[in-house]
Amino acid sequence: MGKGNTTEKASGTWSRLRWARRVTQSVFLLLFLFLILATTALTGAGIDAATSGSVPYPVEAFLDIDPLIGLIVALSTGTVPGALIFGLVVLGSAAFLGRGFCGWICPMGTMNHAVGQIRQPRQGKARIDRNSPRPYNKIKYVILAGVLVAALFGSAIGGLFDPISLATRGVSLTLLPWLNWIIGGAINLFAESNVPALQHISDVTYDAVDGVVVYQRGFLVGSGALISVLFIVVLAANRWIPRFWCRSLCPLGALLGVSGRFGALALHKDHDLCNQCGKCQLDCSGAAAPRPGDRWLRAECDLCMNCVTVCDQGALSFRLAGEKSDEQSLPDLKRRTVIAGAVIGAVAIPAMRTGALGSVEGRPDPARIRPPGAVDEKAFIERCIRCGQCMKICPNNALHPALDEAGIEGLWTPVLVPATGYCEPTCTLCSQVCPTGAIRRVTEDQKIGKNGARMVSIGTAFFDRGRCLPWAMGTPCTVCEEFCPTSPKAIWMKEEEVEVLGRRVKLKVPYLDPSQCNGCGACEYVCPVHDKAAIRVTCAGESRSMTNQLLLGKPARKKEQS
Amino acid sequence: MNDSWNRRRFLNRVAAGCVGIAGATATGMLLRDEGRDEPLSEPKTVQVRNFRAHMGDSGEKLVIANGDPSSATRAAIGALGGMERFVQPGESVVIKPNIGWDRTPVQAANTNPLVISALVKLCLDAGAATVIVTDHSCNESRRCFTRSGIWKEASNAGAVVVLPAGHRFRTHDLGGVVLGRMPVLTAAVRADRFINVPVAKHHGMSGFTGAMKNLYGVLGGRRNRLHQRLDDSIADLADFIRPTLTVMDATRVLMRNGPQGGNLGDVKSVNQVIASTDQVAVDAYGCGLIGLKPTDLPYLAFAHERGLGTADLSRIPREEVS
Numbered sequence: 024m025g026k027g028n029t030t031e032k033a034s035g036t037w038s039r040l041r042w043a044r045r046v047t048q049s050v051f052l053l054l055f056l057f058l059i060l061a062t063t064a065l066t067g068a069g070i071d072a073a074t075s076g077s078v079p080y081p082v083e084a085f086l087d088i089d090p091l092i093g094l095i096v097a098l099s100t101g102t103v104p105g106a107l108i109f110g111l112v113v114l115g116s117a118a119f120l121g122r123g124f125c126g127w128i129c130p131m132g133t134m135n136h137a138v139g140q141i142r143q144p145r146q147g148k149a150r151i152d153r154n155s156p157r158p159y160n161k162i163k164y165v166i167l168a169g170v171l172v173a174a175l176f177g178s179a180i181g182g183l184f185d186p187i188s189l190a191t192r193g194v195s196l197t198l199l200p201w202l203n204w205i206i207g208g209a210i211n212l213f214a215e216s217n218v219p220a221l222q223h224i225s226d227v228t229y230d231a232v233d234g235v236v237v238y239q240r241g242f243l244v245g246s247g248a249l250i251s252v253l254f255i256v257v258l259a260a261n262r263w264i265p266r267f268w269c270r271s272l273c274p275l276g277a278l279l280g281v282s283g284r285f286g287a288l289a290l291h292k293d294h295d296l297c298n299q300c301g302k303c304q305l306d307c308s309g310a311a312a313p314r315p316g317d318r319w320l321r322a323e324c325d326l327c328m329n330c331v332t333v334c335d336q337g338a339l340s341f342r343l344a345g346e347k348s349d350e351q352s353l354p355d356l357k358r359r360t361v362i363a364g365a366v367i368g369a370v371a372i373p374a375m376r377t378g379a380l381g382s383v384e385g386r387p388d389p390a391r392i393r394p395p396g397a398v399d400e401k402a403f404i405e406r407c408i409r410c411g412q413c414m415k416i417c418p419n420n421a422l423h424p425a426l427d428e429a430g431i432e433g434l435w436t437p438v439l440v441p442a443t444g445y446c447e448p449t450c451t452l453c454s455q456v457c458p459t460g461a462i463r464r465v466t467e468d469q470k471i472g473k474n475g476a477r478m479v480s481i482g483t484a485f486f487d488r489g490r491c492l493p494w495a496m497g498t499p500c501t502v503c504e505e506f507c508p509t510s511p512k513a514i515w516m517k518e519e520e521v522e523v524l525g526r527r528v529k530l531k532v533p534y535l536d537p538s539q540c541n542g543c544g545a546c547e548y549v550c551p552v553h554d555k556a557a558i559r560v561t562c563a564g565e566s567r568s569m570t571n572q573l574l575l576g577k578p579a580r581k582k583e584q585s
Numbered sequence: 586m587n588d589s590w591n592r593r594r595f596l597n598r599v600a601a602g603c604v605g606i607a608g609a610t611a612t613g614m615l616l617r618d619e620g621r622d623e624p625l626s627e628p629k630t631v632q633v634r635n636f637r638a639h640m641g642d643s644g645e646k647l648v649i650a651n652g653d654p655s656s657a658t659r660a661a662i663g664a665l666g667g668m669e670r671f672v673q674p675g676e677s678v679v680i681k682p683n684i685g686w687d688r689t690p691v692q693a694a695n696t697n698p699l700v701i702s703a704l705v706k707l708c709l710d711a712g713a714a715t716v717i718v719t720d721h722s723c724n725e726s727r728r729c730f731t732r733s734g735i736w737k738e739a740s741n742a743g744a745v746v747v748l749p750a751g752h753r754f755r756t757h758d759l760g761g762v763v764l765g766r767m768p769v770l771t772a773a774v775r776a777d778r779f780i781n782v783p784v785a786k787h788h789g790m791s792g793f794t795g796a797m798k799n800l801y802g803v804l805g806g807r808r809n810r811l812h813q814r815l816d817d818s819i820a821d822l823a824d825f826i827r828p829t830l831t832v833m834d835a836t837r838v839l840m841r842n843g844p845q846g847g848n849l850g851d852v853k854s855v856n857q858v859i860a861s862t863d864q865v866a867v868d869a870y871g872c873g874l875i876g877l878k879p880t881d882l883p884y885l886a887f888a889h890e891r892g893l894g895t896a897d898l899s900r901i902p903r904e905e906v907s
Contacts, residue, residue: 066727068740072689075731214752229750234727239750418725447725448847449687449732471847492813501790502809506723510848516789531790551809 034332037340041328044126048133055130058082059194060235062415064452076467078455081106083412085130086458089187090114091170091275092408096459098174099405104460114282121283125269125276126308126325131186132269132276136308136327138258139265151304153264156312156320160270164356167277168364169371176372177401179459180432182408184274192411192424192435193254196247199415202236210237238420243443245423250411250435270310270323280322284352288326288341290319292349296338303330303339313339319350375432382430387571389561390428392439392542395446395479396454396465399567400429406461409435413453413462419444421544422453437462439481441544441560446470446481448508448543471509471541482542483564483573484513484535490557493532497523503546503558504533513539514546514558537564537573636779637827638671638862644902645895647861647870651907654699654836654858661832661860662707664906671829674712676777679719680704680744681828682735683784683799686845687724690734693837694846696784698734700834700858704780705742719772720802721749723845747772754805761821763814768805774826781828781864785835785855785871787843791815792882793872794844796831796864797823820887823864827893831867833859838874865894866901 062082065075083106086092093110097103113124125132145153170181182188206228213225229237244250260267269276292315303313311324315338331339381388383404394413397403414422414437421444424435437453439446449467457463465479472478484503488494507514516531535558542560550556564573640646650661662668672678682696690697701718708716718739722729726749730736736746747753754768773779783799790812791798800822801808811818835857839846846852855874861867865888869879879885885896895901 064728066731066736068736068746070731071737072732072734075728210750211752225752226747229752230748233748233750239726239748418728447687447728450728473848498813499790499815500812501815502812504789505812505844508845508847510842510846510851512789512842549809551807551812553807 034335034337037328037331041332044326044328047127048136051128052130052133055085055190056194056198058084059191059199059415062195062412062456063234064416064418064450066234076449076451078416078452082416083410083456083458085187086191086408086410086412088113089185089275090117091185091278092182092188092459094278095170095174095179095181095185095408096406098171099177099179100402102460104406105458107458113279117279117282118285119287120326121286121288121321122276122279122309122323122325124279124325125273126327129186129269129275131190131273132266132325134190134258135261135266135268139261139267140306140308143265144262148301151301154304154307154310156310156323157264157271160310160323161354161356161360162271163273163277164281164354165360165364165367166272167274167281168361169368170274172365172368173372176369177405178372178375178432179404179406179408179461180372180434181274182410183435184272185408185410186268186273186275188408188410189254189257191415192250192409193257195411195415196244197251197254199236200242200244200247200251203238203242206232207237234418240418240420240444243420244414245440245443246426246435247424249426250424266308266310269308269325276325277322280354283321286321287343289321289343289350290324290330291340291342292319293338293340296336298336298338300336302333302335305329305333315339315349320354321350321352322354372432375430378430378432380430381428382432385430387562387568388428388430389563390438390440391425391433392441392482392544392560392562393565393567394422394437394439394453394462395470395481395541396451396457396462397481397567398461398463399569403436403461403567404429404432406459407433407436408459408461410458411435411437412456412458413437416452416456417444418450418452419447421446439544441547442556443548445506445544445548446542448545472539473510478509478541478566480541480564480566482544482560482562483537483540484542484544484546484558484560486533486535487555487557487559490552490555491533492551492557493530494521494557495523497521497526497528497530499530500551501531501533502549502551506545506549508543508545509539509541511536511539513537513541533558540564634774634779634825635827636777636829638829640862645861645863645866646902646904647859647863647866647898649870649903649905650858650860651856651905652858653856654697654834655703657836657856657858657907658700658703658832659707660906661858662704664904665830665860665862668707668711671780672708672711672713672778675714676712677715677717677775678708678713678778678780679717679773679776680708680739680780680782681773681799681802682718682720682733682782683802684720684726684729684733684735685723685802687728687732688846689732691837691849691852692846693784693786693839693852694844695729695733695735696782696834697836698738700832700836701735701744701782702738702742704782704832705739705744708778708780709743713778716744717747717772717776718744719747719749719770721770721805722802749805751805757825759821759825761817761824763817764811764821764825770803770805773803778829779826781826781831783831783833784839785833785859785874786839786846787841787851787875789843791819791884793868793875793877795833795868795871796828797868797884797888800826816882816884816887819884820891820893823888823893824891828864830860830862831864833867833871835859835871835874840875861901863894863901865889865896866898869896869898870903
C-alpha cells in the first residue's frame with residue numbers, strides 16, 4: 024500500500040489484463056461448446072437436399088489449431104493433413120507467449136481453471152502450498168516424449184492425452200448424454216401429462232433442441248461411461264491441486280512450455296519492493312514460482328496475470344526481455360527422464376501390436392468396422408487421435424469408441440456397431456469432420472456405388488440362417504431386403520421350399536450378394552430378431568483393406584429376382 | 586436444562602413417532618404391490634379413426650390427373666369437387682406423405698414435395714386453421730424430411746411439419762386381425778381431416794406400396810414384425826385409419842428395387858396424380874402402373890372384403906383430367 028501513483032496505475036493495467044484473460048477464456052470456452060453442439064448435420068425447413076449433407080461450421084477448428092495433433096500426425100505419416108497446418112499459429116504464439124494458449128484459450132485449461140478456482144477449498148498458506156511447483160509436474164514431459172516417439176513409431180495414440188481431444192471427447196460424452204437425459208426426460212414427462220399447455224411446451228422444446236442435445240435414436244455409447252468417468256476424474260483433480268492436468272500431465276502444455284524457451288515476455292521481479300507476503304502464489308495457475316527469490320518457471324507460466332494483479336507492492340511485472348538470472352527458461356529435466364518417456368513410447372507400440380485380434384498387425388476383429396472413408400488400418404492408427412468428432416456427428420448413433428475391437432492400441436478409435444445404429448446410406452458427415460484424414464472425404468455416389476463410382480464398402484453382411492425367420496421358421500419377413508440401400512440390392516429374395524417342423528413351406532427367403540454389399544448394417548439394425556440379429560455385418564471385404572477381402576474380382580450377379 | 590427430559594417432551598416425541606410410523610404405513614399400503622398380474626387387457630375400445638368423407642349423390646370416383654406435380658394435384662382435387670368439399674373452415678388437417686427414406690425427389694422413394702405443397706395450399710385456401718405434415722420415417726427422420734424436400738416445400742406453403750419424436754406417440758388399440766396395441770403418432774390422428782398422400786412404388790414383399798401401406802407411417806414401435814403378416818397388417822391399418830381423401834403421387838414411379846430405390850434407371854416418369862376417397866381403389870389402380878393386377882395383391886382383397894373400398898376397378902367410375 025502507499026507505493027505511489029505509478030504502482031496503482033500499473034496494477035490497474037494488470038487487473039485489466041486479468042479481466043481480458045477471463046473474458047478471452049470464457050469466449051473460447053463458449054465457442055468450443057458451441058462447436059460441439061454444432062457438430063451435427065444441416066437439416067431443417069430452410070435446407071434443401073443439396074446442402075443438407077454439409078457441416079455448417081468448422082466444428083473441428085480447435086483440433087486444427089492444436090500443434091500437438093499436427094506434430095503427432097506429421098511424425099507418424101510424414102504429412103500434415105487438412106487444416107492442421109494452423110497448429111503453427113499456436114506453436115508460433117508460444118515462441119512469444121509461452122503457454123499463454125493454456126491460460127487464455129485452451130478449453131480444457133479453462134474448464135480445469137474454473138473447477139479449481141471457483142470457491143477454492145483452501146486459503147492462505149495451504150493454498151500457496153498447493154500452487155507451488157511439484158516434482159511430478161515433470162510427468163507431462165515424459166508423456167510428451169512418449170507420445171512423440173509413439174507417433175514416430177506410427178501411432179497417433181497420443182491423441183488419448185491431447186487436451187483438445189480430451190475436452191472434445193469428454194464434453195461430448197459427459198454433457199450431452201446428461202442434457203439428453205434431462206431435457207429428453209422432461210419432454211416425455213410433459214408430453215404424457217395430458218395437459219395441452221405442457222404438451223405444447225414439450226413440442227416447442229423438442230423442435231428447438233432435436234438433433235442438438237436430444238436424439239431420436241438415443242445416446243447409447245459403447246464404453247462411453249469410461250470416457251466420461253475419466254473426464255470427470257480430470258476435472259475433479261482440480262479440487263486437489265488446481266489445474267492438476269495442465270501442470271502435471273498435459274503433453275500439449277509441455278510442448279508449448281518447451282517451445283516458449285525464447286519467449287518475449289518475462290516476469291520481472293523487483294526484490295527490493297517484495298515483502299515476501301506470498302500473495303502472488305495464492306492463485307498462480309501454472310505453479311510457476313512467481314515469488315521473488317524463487318526462479319520463475321517460464322515453461323510452467325500460462326500468463327494468467329494473477330500474480331502481477333494481486334501484488335500490492337508493485338514487485339512483479341511482465342516485461343519484454345526479462346532478467347534471465349531470475350528465471351528458469353527450460354524445465355529442469357534429467358536427460359534420463361526424457362529418455363524414459365521415449366523408451367516407454369518406443370516399447371509400448373510394438374508391444375500393443377502383438378495382439379492377435381484387432382491390432383494393426385493381427386487379424387481384424389470382425390467387429391472392427393471402420394466408418395466409410397477410413398484409410399487402411401495401419402494408416403488409420405497413424406492418424407486417429409480419438410477426438411470423437413465422427414461419433415458425435417453420426418446421425419444414427421452408429422459410431423462408437425472401440426474398447427478392444429481394434430486392439431489395445433485402438434482404444435476409443437471409432438467402430439460402427441450396427442446393433443445400435445447403421446451407416447446412413449447417403450451420409451458423409453464423419454468424413455467431413457475428421458481433422459487428421461483418418462477418415463477420407465467420401466461422396467454420396469461412393470457410399471452406394473452409383474454413377475460409376477467404386478463403392479466404398481465397410482464390411483459384409485452374413486445371414487445366420489438358424490435365426491432367420493424365413494429360413495428357420497418358415498415365417499415371411501423381408502425387412503433386411505427392404506432397408507438394403509444399394510441398387511441393385513445386395514439382399515434379394517427368392518421363393519423356395521423350406522422345411523419347418525416337418526412341413527415343407529413355400530416362401531421367399533433372403534440371399535446376399537456380397538459384391539453389392541457395402542456393409543452399412545441397416546439389415547442388422549432392423550432385423551426383427553432383436554437381441555442378436557439373424558443377419559450380421561463383419562468387417563470382411565472392407566474396401567480400404569488389401570488383405571481383409573473375400574472375393575476375387577466381382578462375380579456377376581447370379582439372378583435378379585423381381 | 587435443555588438436555589433434560591420431562592413428561593411433555595417425552596409425550597411429544599412419542600406422538601411424533603406414531604405419526605411418522607402411521608404415515609409410512611399408509612404410504613406403504615398405497616404403493617403396495619400384491620404380486621398379482623396386471624389386468625390382461627384393458628377395456629377393449631377400438632379407436633378407429635374414421636375420417637372418410639362421404640361423396641353424397643355424386644358417389645365415389647377415381648380421378649386420374651395428368652401433368653406436372655402441382656397442376657395435376659390441383660386438377661385432381663378440382664375434379665373431386667374442390668378441397669372445400671373435404672375441409673371446412675377452421676378445421677385442422679393432417680397430410681401424411683411418404684417421407685420414409687433418405688432419398689431426393691428424383692429418386693421417387695418419397696412423395697414429391699410439390700404434390701405436398703399444392704395440397705397444403707389447397708387446404709389453407711379452403712380455410713383450414715392448421716395443416717400438419719408428418720410421417721414416421723424409416724431412415725433417420727431429420728435427413729429424410731430435409732432431403733425429400735418436403736420439410737422445405739411444406740413449410741414454405743404454410744404447413745406445420747412435425748417430426749416423429751418419441752414423445753409424440755401414444756399406444757392405441759388398433760383392434761385389427763393382427764395389429765393390437767401399437768404406438769401411434771398422435772399428431773397424425775388428432776386432426777379433423779386426414780389426407781393420405783402416398784407415392785406409388787414397387788415393394789419387395791407386398792409387390793406394390795401405395796395408399797394403404799403408406800399408413801405404416803403413423804405407427805411407432807417395432808414395425809419390423811409386421812412383415813410376418815404384411816397383407817393382414819396393411820388391411821388392419823386401412824381399417825384403423827380411413828382417410829378423408831387419398832392423393833397418390835405417381836409423377837415419378839419406382840418400378841424396381843423398391844421401396845427405397847436409389848437408381849434413377851429404376852424410375853419411370855408417369856406424370857399422374859390419382860385421387861379418390863376410396864383408398865382401396867387408388868391402390869387397385871396404382872399397382873397397374875408397375876405392371877401388377879389388383880388380384881396380385883392379397884391386401885387389396887382383404888380390404889375389399891372388409892368393405893373398406895373396392896378392389897374392382899370396374900365398379901368405380903373413373904375420370905381422367907389434366
